[in-house]
Amino acid sequence: MPALNSSAIAWIDYDPVNRMLSITFHSGRTYTLHGVPERHYLGLLNASSAGWYFNSYLRGHY
Secondary structure (H helix, E strand, O other): OOEOOOOOEEEEEEEOOOOEEEEEEOOOOEEEEEOOOHHHHHHHHHOOOHHHHHHHHHOOOO
């Protein structure tokens, strides 16, 4: 599970077979998103702001 350099997101984990993305925030809350393409996992890993990427591309979409 990679750690991110983010003020909002602590950890992420991706299961490419089931296309499930788990995002754990520093608050301790974890979201599990289903049907997420791998490009969004990679985008989140490489984003200059993981919180912005989550809000723009993932939240409410999966």
